[in-house]
């Protein structure tokens with residue numbers, strides 16, 4: 001049957017670009033505050049990166065890594081009350097693995113970031129560095145979901161913004177295993193520092209009151225937890241996708257709904273200003289709730 005209707009975007013993926021579409025990716029990223037780069041690594045390369053991460057996770061559990069790389073937590077076993085160790089995070093992985101470091105410093109990535117925010121540095125050996133995250137709904141002690149925040153709110157007193165966060169997905173995301181929720185364009189609002197938050201965290205002295213790419217106030221307050229936000233969309237990723245988001249973008253992560261679902265990724269950030277040299281985690285406010 002023929003139709004006179006204009007082409008539909010239904011079924012099209014929004015904000016997803018190939019390595020030969022870096023101009024389009026940049027335009028989308030600057031306009032919306034996030035974008036996905038798909039196809040930077042082939043499957044054997046991805047498998048090698050994934051293996052590096054899981055090896056570090058095993059080494060952490062075996063006590064073979066310095067404790068600063070881990071938040072090894074004791075969680076209740078589902079069927080008995082006995083406990084077992086599990087590591088949802090391996091912190092600051094790039095000094096531990098040259099292959100992972102080379103991957104996140106891929107020339108395509110650093111050239112793109114240079115165009116977006118200018119001179120920048122990869123966060124390593126300060127804050128949490130580049131982190132391997134393994135989110136599982138059955139292991140809720142450490143990481144299952146995170147409430148609304150903008151990354152800059154974790155350190156509104158530091159002169160390291162703007163910044164670009166990246167997430168390399170080893171597992172495709174879905175409602176089954178959890179996914180990123182974003183508010184497109186919210187990086188352009190002047191968002192307040194979290195003077196109110198569910199953690200009761202103290203906003204550090206010297207913090208700026210608001211930040212964003214304009215002086216336009218946010219049209220409504222950022223929710224404290226996981227509430228629906230007008231205009232939010234899901235930023236689903238496929239295996240191997242590199243998802244970028246701006247540090248001023250409002251985002252949250254939805255918890256998995258399927259028992260046993262796994263969501264693993266490597267995430268970190270490129271920052272502007274002078275590199276930091278503080279101890280891991282020092283000076284940073286924990287964002288939102290889990």
Ligand SMILES: [Fe+2]
Nearest residue numbers: 149150151251
């Ligand atoms: Fe975040």
